[in-house]
Amino acid sequence: MDSKGVVSLPLIHNHQMMPWNDLRKGDCCGHFEAISDGYYCKRCDFFVHKTCGDGVSEYIEHPSHPNHTLELCSNLRFHCDLCGRRTNYLSYYCEICGFIVDLHCAMYPPPEFIENSERHHHKLTLLKERIAAFDCDAKCGKISGNEFAYKCQECDLTFHVDCVWHPSEVYHPLEVNHSYHPSHPLKLHTGQRPDYSDGACRLCARKIDDRYFYHCSSCNFTLDMRCVLHPPQQSLLNLKAHDHQLTLLPRLDSFTCNACGLKGDRSPYVCFQCGFMIHQDCLSLPRLININRHDHRVSRTSVLGVVNSVCEVCHRKVDWTCGGFSCQRCSGYVVHSKCATNKDVWNGKELEGVPEETEDIKPFVVIDNNTIQHFSHKKHYLRLHVNGVLCDDKKRCRACTHPICLQSFYGCMDCDFILHQNCAGFPRKRWHVLHNERLTLVSYEYDFFQCQACNRFSNGFSYQYSGITFDVGCGSISEPFVHPSHPDHPLYYTLLDEETKSSCNGCNKSSYSVLRCIEDDCRFAICFKCATFPQVVKHRVDDHPLSLCFDKEASGKYWCDICEKETNPETWFYTCKDYRASLHIKCVLGDFSWLMPGSTIDLSELSKVVLNNSISRPFCSGCKMHCIFPIILKIVGTSDKYFCSIECAFG
Structure with missing residues (x-):
């Protein structure tokens, strides 16, 4: 829950932050706190505990390193010399001898002596020097090396610091009785979770933090810190989610969520009156939103009701008996709840009660059947020329910067301003798969930009939002996208990860962001750069126009007539009318073909x-x-x- 006002924490974060209540793990120290007060940056999804934000200093004197002053540093990915764990976002560092402690150990330094350790009945002493390697007598199984340790002088036993010293015990008891597990008390655990545990919190299903969690070994019942300190409500009435009272069922049970249609494996909220079941995080699903795949708003519905329907984001079948999002204007347009609210699809804005934008996004005013006045050239009228000239390099469209080549175009009646007929029709505002905010068409300027989809430099028209810029070739792509290299199936935008990224069929380069065929037996994919290469170009090497060739079955050696080097028939190339030449795309187009000559x-x-x-x-x-x-x-x-x-x- 945020409040008014902003806070600057220059030592921790570059942006202004707002007061915020959250029980998540802090990005500052990597730990949970019992209190929820903190500071939050919405731009970066960055949360800082109030104790860390208010208590941090640029320089500190630390008892574990009395000889030198330690300096605050960020993003040092090393291991803390006290607890041995990998440092989080913030840590303190000694430039003289390389000593480093994470923020948590800096704020809660381990004491010199521990009298009543849960691990050992004798007094433990913190060693003054790091030791290279030892077997921890807590039998924790962790590999140790070059770190501080506690030692029992009587028994000659050695322990990792974090195996016997838990700063969390200052505000977290070693044992709790919890309302969702009344049979047995839950014990505080640090270190590795038990092998038999699935590693997730029973209530919220989040992966537990191995540093601190509560567990009952008799029942294999695990709770993370957040759910121990502030457990979800046992019963609630949320009319946005369901008409009746809902009750939390804290069990490991497979179920299908009625709100999103996806499977769950634990602790749903249920309605015993009608059998309704819902994930906890689906309780907060929005009612009315914009998604970047559709021009109209989509609204949440409790039952999609469209038999044999397919989600317009992931293109997989939806369970029409469950909830999701649908468009009230476009019959049959439905989206899974999880797909519609994905951070790459939705901008996070709930629009219920917000009036819909009604501004005119048409790019031109029709004067007569052959004449328009375009928003980018209001001083003169443009007249339609149906038969395009034959690839005149000097006659170029101001929007895409490409020559007028066998295409209809609008030409200014008083000057040399030209637009392809297709380019003249690009809407002034549009939603696009590459960005989850509405983009605005910006007309020709002499300053250049780099398209963030294909990485080419251009100074034609662009689609923009807050520093995000796409040229009109990439910015005008919409789903389903049909490309002549793959005419049998349409292509859809897919954002991939390291494991699933595809090689583009045009350039053979790996890409995270591609237009891909979704048919099960087809792995065709092309990147945005290849998808927007012109199909026909004119080049001085040949009197006839050159065509983009997708022939992957070519064999033998081919040579580019421009650079006189061998070409690879496994990648796309340009060829002439009689198919006797194979020319590198780079040789035909170069790096600057999206820049306007004369600028x-x-x-x-x-x-x-x-x-x-x-x-x-x-x-x-x-x-x-x-x-x-x-x-x-x-x-x-x-x-x-x-x-x-x-x-x-x-x-």
Whole structure:
């Protein structure tokens, strides 16, 4: 629960934070606290305990390292010299001798002596020097090395610090009686969980933190700190989730959640009156939201009711008897609850009670059947030319920056402003799979940008939101996406992880973000860069237009007529009308084909974007070779300094 006002904690975090109540593990020290007060940054999802935020200092004197002052550091991924655990976000460090303690050990230093340890009946003494390796007599099974330890001088036994000293015991008892487990008391555990445990909290299903948790060995019942300190309500009435009173059932039982249609394995809230069951985290599902896959709002419904329907985000079948999200305007448009509220799909804004935006997003005003006034060029009217000219490099669309090539276009009646007919129709605002906020179309500017989907430089139109920028090629892609390289099945956007990332069928490079075929027996995928290559281009190497070729069955050796080097038929290439040439895509397009010739940009130096169409090709100042690419950069104020590629420009 947040409150008014913001707090600056410059030693801990770069952004302003707000007072916040939460029982999660702190990003400051990596531990749980009994109190919920703290500070939170919404931009980074970063939570700091109040005790850490208020108590941290830039420099400290620490009893475990009396000879030198320790300095506060962040993101030092080492091991604490006191407890042996990997340091969390914040720690204290000695530049002179490399000594490091995590924030928790800095705030709660282990005492010099322990008189009444749960592990041992004699007095334990903290050793003054680190020891290289030892077998912990607590039989914890952890590998030790070069750390401090407690020793019993009478028995000659040695223990890890965190096996016998628990700062949490200051505010967490060693044993608790809990309302959800009245049969036996729960004991505080530190270190590795029992082998027979599934490692998750019985109530909330979160993975337990091995440092501190409560456990009953007789019943194999485990609770994390959050659920011990503040357990979920035993019964509640949440009319947004269900019409009747719900009761928590703290059992390990498989069930299907009626709100999202997904399986659960423990502790649902149930309605004994009608058999309704729901995950705890589904209680807070929003009622009305925007998702980045659809132009209209979608609303939560208790029963989807569309038989044989498919989720429009993951494209898997939905259980029509369960709840989900649907569009009231588009019949049959349904989304799983979990898919709709995924952080890559939803911006986190509940829209119930918020009026829907009604602004006009049309990009132009129709003057007559052949004439429009476009928002990017209000001073003149644009007239439609149905038959495009044959790939004239000098006639380029101001939106996508590509030449007018056998395509219908709108041309200004008073100046040289041109837009492809298709580009002229891009809406001024749109939702897009690559971002979960609504993007705005920004018209042509001479300043350039780098598209965050394909990484190309451009100074055409772009779709933007708060520093996120996509060129109109990537920004106009929508689902289902049909590409001529894979005409039989449509493609859908998929964000992959390290284990599932795919190789693009166009360039053979691995990518986390692809447009992929979802058919079970098809692994076709293309990255956004390959998906937006022009299908037809004109190049000086041939009198005819060149076509993008997807022929993966080609065999033998092929040579590029531009660079005179071998090509790989396993990747896409450009070919001429009679298919006698295979030209590298990089050689045909270069790095600057998405920049408007005649414009000036400040890349590594102030440069003019020029066509490489003279009889004698200039020398590149970077690679010292003749420039082979169709568009190059000429350094302003010089007569013979050129760059042919990004690599050459940045050296």
